[in-house]
Amino acid sequence: MATIRLAVNGKSYTVDADPQTSLLSVLREQLDLTGSKYGCGEGQCGACTVLIDGKAQRSCVTKVGAVAQRQITTIEGLANGEHLHPVQEAFLDAGAMQCGYCTSGMIMSAVALLKRNPAPKESEIIDFMDGNICRCGTYPRIVAAIQKAATATSAAKGAGR
Amino acid sequence: MSEMTQAQVPLEPERYELTAAPPYRLDLDRREFFKFLGAGILLVSVLTPAVAAQESGGARQRRGDSLPREIDAWLHIGENGKVTVYTGKVEMGQNIRTSLSQAVAEELHVPIEKIEMVMGDTQLTPFDMGTFGSRTTPTMNLQLRKVAAAACDVLIGLAAAQWKVDRQRLVAADGKVTDPQTKRSLEYAQLTKGTQLTASLPAEDPLIPATKWEVVGQSTPKVDGREFVTGRHRYPSDQKLPDMLYGKVLRPPSFGATLVSLDSQKAEQMGATVVHDGNFVGVAAASSELAAVAVGTIHAEWKSEPQPSSKELFDYLRKNTVEGKDPTGDGDRYEVGTVDQALGSADHRLQQTYTVSYIAHVPLEPRAALAKWDRDNLTVWTGTQRPFGVRGQLAEAFRIPEDRVRVLMPDTGSGYGGKHTGETAIEAARLARAAKRPVRVMWTREEEFTWAYFRPAGVIDVTGGVRSDGTITGWEFHNYNSGSAGIRTYYEIPNQRIVFHGTNSPLRQGSYRALAATANHFARESHMDELAHAVKMDPLEFRLKNLKDERLRAVFEAAAKQFEWGKSKTAGRGFGMGGGYEKLGNIATFAEVNVDRKSGDVKVVRVVSAFECGAIVNPDNLRNQIEGSNVQGLGGALFEAIEFDNGKILNGRMSEYRVPRFSDVPVLETVLLDRKDLPSAGAGECPMVGLAPAIANAIFDATGVRLRSLPLVPEGLKMS
Numbered sequence A: 001m002a003t004i005r006l007a008v009n010g011k012s013y014t015v016d017a018d019p020q021t022s023l024l025s026v027l028r029e030q031l032d033l034t035g036s037k038y039g040c041g042e043g044q045c046g047a048c049t050v051l052i053d054g055k056a057q058r059s060c061v062t063k064v065g066a067v068a069q070r071q072i073t074t075i076e077g078l079a080n081g082e083h084l085h086p087v088q089e090a091f092l093d094a095g096a097m098q099c100g101y102c103t104s105g106m107i108m109s110a111v112a113l114l115k116r117n118p119a120p121k122e123s124e125i126i127d128f129m130d131g132n133i134c135r136c137g138t139y140p141r142i143v144a145a146i147q148k149a150a151t152a153t154s155a156a157k158g159a160g161r
Numbered sequence B: 001m002s003e004m005t006q007a008q009v010p011l012e013p014e015r016y017e018l019t020a021a022p023p024y025r026l027d028l029d030r031r032e033f034f035k036f037l038g039a040g041i042l043l044v045s046v047l048t049p050a051v052a053a054q055e056s057g058g059a060r061q062r063r064g065d066s067l068p069r070e071i072d073a074w075l076h077i078g079e080n081g082k083v084t085v086y087t088g089k090v091e092m093g094q095n096i097r098t099s100l101s102q103a104v105a106e107e108l109h110v111p112i113e114k115i116e117m118v119m120g121d122t123q124l125t126p127f128d129m130g131t132f133g134s135r136t137t138p139t140m141n142l143q144l145r146k147v148a149a150a151a152c153d154v155l156i157g158l159a160a161a162q163w164k165v166d167r168q169r170l171v172a173a174d175g176k177v178t179d180p181q182t183k184r185s186l187e188y189a190q191l192t193k194g195t196q197l198t199a200s201l202p203a204e205d206p207l208i209p210a211t212k213w214e215v216v217g218q219s220t221p222k223v224d225g226r227e228f229v230t231g232r233h234r235y236p237s238d239q240k241l242p243d244m245l246y247g248k249v250l251r252p253p254s255f256g257a258t259l260v261s262l263d264s265q266k267a268e269q270m271g272a273t274v275v276h277d278g279n280f281v282g283v284a285a286a287s288s289e290l291a292a293v294a295v296g297t298i299h300a301e302w303k304s305e306p307q308p309s310s311k312e313l314f315d316y317l318r319k320n321t322v323e324g325k326d327p328t329g330d331g332d333r334y335e336v337g338t339v340d341q342a343l344g345s346a347d348h349r350l351q352q353t354y355t356v357s358y359i360a361h362v363p364l365e366p367r368a369a370l371a372k373w374d375r376d377n378l379t380v381w382t383g384t385q386r387p388f389g390v391r392g393q394l395a396e397a398f399r400i401p402e403d404r405v406r407v408l409m410p411d412t413g414s415g416y417g418g419k420h421t422g423e424t425a426i427e428a429a430r431l432a433r434a435a436k437r438p439v440r441v442m443w444t445r446e447e448e449f450t451w452a453y454f455r456p457a458g459v460i461d462v463t464g465g466v467r468s469d470g471t472i473t474g475w476e477f478h479n480y481n482s483g484s485a486g487i488r489t490y491y492e493i494p495n496q497r498i499v500f501h502g503t504n505s506p507l508r509q510g511s512y513r514a515l516a517a518t519a520n521h522f523a524r525e526s527h528m529d530e531l532a533h534a535v536k537m538d539p540l541e542f543r544l545k546n547l548k549d550e551r552l553r554a555v556f557e558a559a560a561k562q563f564e565w566g567k568s569k570t571a572g573r574g575f576g577m578g579g580g581y582e583k584l585g586n587i588a589t590f591a592e593v594n595v596d597r598k599s600g601d602v603k604v605v606r607v608v609s610a611f612e613c614g615a616i617v618n619p620d621n622l623r624n625q626i627e628g629s630n631v632q633g634l635g636g637a638l639f640e641a642i643e644f645d646n647g648k649i650l651n652g653r654m655s656e657y658r659v660p661r662f663s664d665v666p667v668l669e670t671v672l673l674d675r676k677d678l679p680s681a682g683a684g685e686c687p688m689v690g691l692a693p694a695i696a697n698a699i700f701d702a703t704g705v706r707l708r709s710l711p712l713v714p715e716g717l718k719m720s
Helices: A023-030 A086-093 A103-116 A122-129 A139-160 B003-008 B030-037 B049-055 B096-108 B136-163 B188-192 B225-229 B265-269 B288-296 B310-319 B339-344 B387-398 B423-435 B445-451 B517-534 B539-545 B550-563 B619-638 B691-703
Strands: A002-008 A011-017 A049-052 A055-058 A071-073 B040-046 B071-078 B083-087 B115-119 B171-173 B176-179 B184-187 B196-200 B245-249 B258-263 B273-277 B280-285 B299-303 B333-336 B348-356 B368-374 B377-382 B405-408 B439-442 B458-466 B472-480 B495-501 B573-582 B585-595 B602-612 B667-673
Touching: A011 A023, A023 B288, A049 A103, A055 A103, A086 A103, A086 A139, A086 B225, A103 A122, A103 A139, A103 B225, A122 A139, A139 B619, B040 B136, B071 B136, B071 B188, B083 B096, B083 B136, B096 B115, B096 B136, B136 B171, B136 B176, B136 B184, B136 B188, B136 B196, B176 B188, B184 B188, B245 B288, B245 B423, B265 B288, B273 B423, B280 B288, B280 B423, B310 B458, B339 B458, B339 B472, B339 B495, B348 B517, B368 B423, B377 B387, B377 B423, B387 B405, B387 B423, B423 B439, B458 B517, B472 B517, B517 B539, B517 B573, B517 B691, B539 B550, B539 B573, B550 B573, B550 B585, B550 B602, B550 B667, B573 B691, B585 B691, B602 B619, B602 B691, B619 B667, B619 B691
Parallel strands: A002 A071, B040 B196, B083 B115, B245 B439, B377 B405, B472 B495, B602 B667
Antiparallel strands: A002 A011, A049 A055, A049 A071, B040 B071, B071 B083, B171 B176, B176 B184, B245 B280, B258 B299, B273 B280, B333 B495, B348 B458, B368 B377, B368 B439, B458 B472, B573 B585, B585 B602
16 A cells, blocks of 8 residues: 555645555545546546546556656546536437447547547548447447537637737 | 238247246235335236236236236335335346436426335345336336326325325426415425325326427436546446445256266365256355355366357257147248148249347356355346346255346346346356355356357248239248247248248257347348349338328338438449348438458448437437447347357357447438327337348449348458
8 A cells, every 4th residue: 555646637635555556546546536437447448548747547446556646638638617518418409429428438438539630531530539438339429529510619619810 | 911910910939048946926915015115105007917927927927816016116205205116127238227217207297306116126026027028118107107297286285285285286297296276386395394194106197298298308418428438437347345345157058968076175175165966066266266266276077068169050950859849839831821822823033041140149248146145145237138037046956936036127238028037146146056155156258158049040941923014022031949929921922931940959949139130131031132133122111002001102212311311322332222120119220331342341321210200209328229229230130140169159249240349330320200190119139120121232232242141241241
């Protein structure tokens, strides 16, 4: 056991955990941030995706000891109060879910993608998102949602200039 | 099959339903229930006996005439105007929380935001057999429309009495009753104020016809979508209680293994609660990590029996039939005309065997349950399609009456027919009993792959006889093990013999989205293609020549038109179709594949589905279900198969069992046929059944290679 300082969604936390413990179980069990989901435990499905310093990472295979002091963003930290992130809005607009269990991970991956590539082509979206599984099969809707979010973000930026 | 006969087809008893003990159907004490609800109007929906028999598990589970009344829904309008609807159905991604809300909003004339659905809580909702078989839309949606219409009548009656006017002149809209002559209006909440009124559903309520729907029939977005995009929704695996422990079960090395010896000293020294009860060994600890470590320290010796492997599966199924031991007790054989004579004298006679593998549901949320004991009362939150069935399993496991068990089903991370059973509920409850604290058990992916149940594998022998002009004269169809859903043919064939043979399945098997209809449609629609080629007819023309059913013809024709059937194709491309009738829906699926002859790579590039399930309740959600059926269906069609040997699953991890991903998805085009003159039916299953044969037929069209086993190309197409 060790005392580990975590920076999650702009807040800092101190947790007692074995540094080898997965970030996912610490988020879910100690910080009660249950939006990140367990799906496979081996980084194959993306349901546990969070942002570490802005990059998408699978929290089920990330050791909590390795991310001390790094900026962690989970699905709970994406909206600004009641104001949803454009990717969240786009998922709602596109009806891009059924059971919703993959949705957090899909949204976090999509946010990371758009950070890196604000106007991805369809093939780039598919390549980037291929590590995220939606068993309900809403993939085409998720692609459409990401395209919507990209358009909305660039429009908002355009208007702001 | 005519429209009449489609409507008259009885609900097929679920062959592979893992049945719980016969449930006691407790008639909820309405007075007590009212206390819980507070003042307002309570509407009670009483099922007609025919529906009750089906929804509560079929006549065979009835026990004499001691049944209490069959209540299937409650609706309460509170003093604050809030409408609460209680149904035993559960939400796992089909979006019925939304579609059922639409039904109530329509008939009650109330904004959808005012409606709250309480679902799948055995203490608050009426008994429901479970959420499967695409039954929610044809039964519960209709029932809730009736109950809402009756509630609206009551409200209008109250207003009429208060204003002392003829009720005929009053109008209900937007949560208010209005008198157009005096322009007076009262909110529903004002009408219910202070009253405690109970009304039962009249036998027949005039409902709003589909042509006049304003809310039903619209693409209402998921009512609680915001909860999901923000991560706020608490799935069963997210449930928590103060003082809760994390449970973990020690798994045997193979199926059916029995425990010989056990040393759990180290786990106990770590402070974990250890339970050893027969073959059940589990621990409860302060974190999931600790529970996993504690289980890892347990030394156990198990005794295993030799078991068959997936390599010998199809032989095994043929040789291990259990004729006459069918658990459903219904007819396993359908015979009409003189089959042997017809097949013997046919111009072309074709006999082929088709097989399907076991596949796993892989719900993205594995099984999970949180259990809490309060003296002898047990409460369990769990992801299951059968909360009442799981209640029965818990009562049986702990030998307590069902009224001491409450099962709640928070909206769950999918099921696809895979969550009918209560394993985690029992495990969590057993551990919680010993630990004297609430315990949550969540299966790992490997546990879900191994200790749940599978879609049945099967062997199907088909013999078809056809005249040179393309008329099918004889049809013999034997299905070993996969099941009898969709086993009957909808083509007009005068001589048929159709038989289901149950077997001693080497793996635990159960329901799966569309059940055996996927296997039976695959065999039938592949064989139809083979017969068409035998008589050198276009496969579409051949089907339509032998098909009278207007609804099925309509979807084939609509899909063909959208697909542009008959258009020319480039090298490596192939076109194929499959379709049929299942769970009150009609589907035709046309697929275009591209086969890379060098690499053997098969890519499904385009899928066109035409679907008709009566009057459409929510077009966008319907499209979502059809798209999802096709995407999920791709896995079973192309590459999903459980491999096993000697009681062990060999590919029970996400990295070893391939499921469809973004890059597998073809262009999906969906044509919806909206039949406002027909009752609405469900759509979660039927759209899946046409895909596998459409792809197999397209691969044949592209290459001349006929594939007769699902999955079709787990390792690509071998062209030699």
